Amino acid sequence: MDSQIYGLCKVFAFFAFFFCLGLTGATLQENPPGKHSGGAPQINSNSVLVALLDSHYTELSELVEKALLLQTLEEAVSRHNITIFAPRNEALERDLDPEFKRFLLEPGNLRSLQNLLLFHMIPTRIEAKHWPEESRGAQSHPSLCRGAGDENLAVSQRNGEREVSAAKVVRADDVVRPDGIIHGIERVLIPQSVQVDFNTRRSLRSISAVLPTGAPEVDPRTHRLKKPSPVPAGAPPVLPIYDAMAPGPSLAPAPAPGPGGPHHHFDGESQVKDFIHTLLHYGGYNELADILVNLTSLATEMGRLVSEGYVLTVLAPNDEAMAKLTTDQLSEPGAPEQIMYYHLIPEYQTEESMYNAVRRFGKIRYDTLRLPHKVVAEEADGSVKFGHGEGSAYLFDPDIYTDGRISVQGIDGVLFPPEASQPPPPPKPTTVAKVVSKPRRGMMEVACSVLGSFGLPSCR
Secondary structure, eight states, X not given: OHHHHHHHHHHHHHHHHHHHHHHHHHHHHHSOTTOOSSSSOOOOTTSHXXXXXXXXXXXXXXHHHHTTOHHHHHHHHHHSOEEEEEEOHHHHHTSSOHHHHHXXXXXXXXXXXXXXXXXXXXSSOOOGGGOOOGGGOOEEEEOSOOOSSOOEEEEEEETTEEEETTEEEEEEEEEEETTEEEEEESSOOOOHHHHHHHHHHHSGGGSXXXXXXXXXXXXXXXXXXXXXXXXXXXXXXXXXXXXXXXXXXXXXXXOOOOTTTTXXXXXXXXXXHHHHHHHHHHSSOHHHHHIIIIIOSHHHHHXXXXXXXXXXXXXXXOHHHHTTOOHHHHHSTTHHHHHHHTTEESSOOOHHHHHHHHHHHSSEEEEOSSTXXXXXXXXXXXXXXXXXXXXXXXXXXXXXXXXXXXXXXXXXXXXXXXXXXXXXXXXXXXXXXXXXXXOOOOHHHHHHHHHHHTTOOOOO
């Protein structure tokens, strides 16, 4: 009986051993040596990528980070050894064409920058001792670049000097690691696909031709262009800002178009809302924000002007200055609009630009949207003063809001245009002095005077 039990135990142990062996094999098949169960490859501190980022090839390592290539290179290193041909810092910093470098660093050309960097790497380990001899000619190796053209590198030797696609190797075996190697080269290697992209960008064929057109025709009734004029994005508007303003009551009653503009180059409505919210959060300019939004339609019109490409500088009176306005000044029809138009300058000015101008030229006259009046600015007490005499205001809160299209400068007074010169009083009627004519003397009186002159007795 004991022998039977012992035999059964041996059979059970035999099957248990092979079962565990099968589980171990399945586990090794799922996770072979050198592979990690996680999705992302693991790079140790002795990797060639870590050595590249810590090496003296600082320009190349910075571009690799800007091009978002670290994950791609980690996956490449996890699959095979790589050889990196690293250009000198001077080649990337000073020897590269500035226009070509700007092209590479533009956000829209990220793919070209990635292809350029991957063109300097091949998925093969080539040490200096493995360099092909001069008698055998050049060896072609595919790079990690996947461009549209021939993206192979020619490794050769000429006159005893190692070369990579006609670029001399100045530091062979500069960095040696188990998963890769770095050689220093004298210049940047440019793949054909990147060169084609750059040439296409610079070529005249990539620029759409614009047929020449005559001067824009303006409808005198609505002050709008009769036919839209082609304006490239970012170009100044065709019409002067005064023609682009909404027509007043004296013109046609056609409403102004809503914010957005015909070309949609700028979002003026959002920018005006942003600067009004900035005024409210800044504090002390609630009255001005109320006039712009509630009492008038100036906020809508300013948004439309900015959308069409115009720039504005707002001289914003603070609440203390606005409180001094009388009811008579605001009760007349259109008075709030006229007051605010005089505080809008159709230029983009900051505190620095205005102060430098008045320091250099003395008095400056800025155009306003209240035609034909201009606002005068001059230096006073280390600041900028606007206006004349008692109706002047100082730059109080500079650069409250500056976004490149709208500039808001806080002032401590409400500005009014100088009163139109009074017509000269009518000339007083000149009093004509009456000349009393002496009565004509008769013949007898004349004869008597003649006789008297000769000493004869007169007729008297």
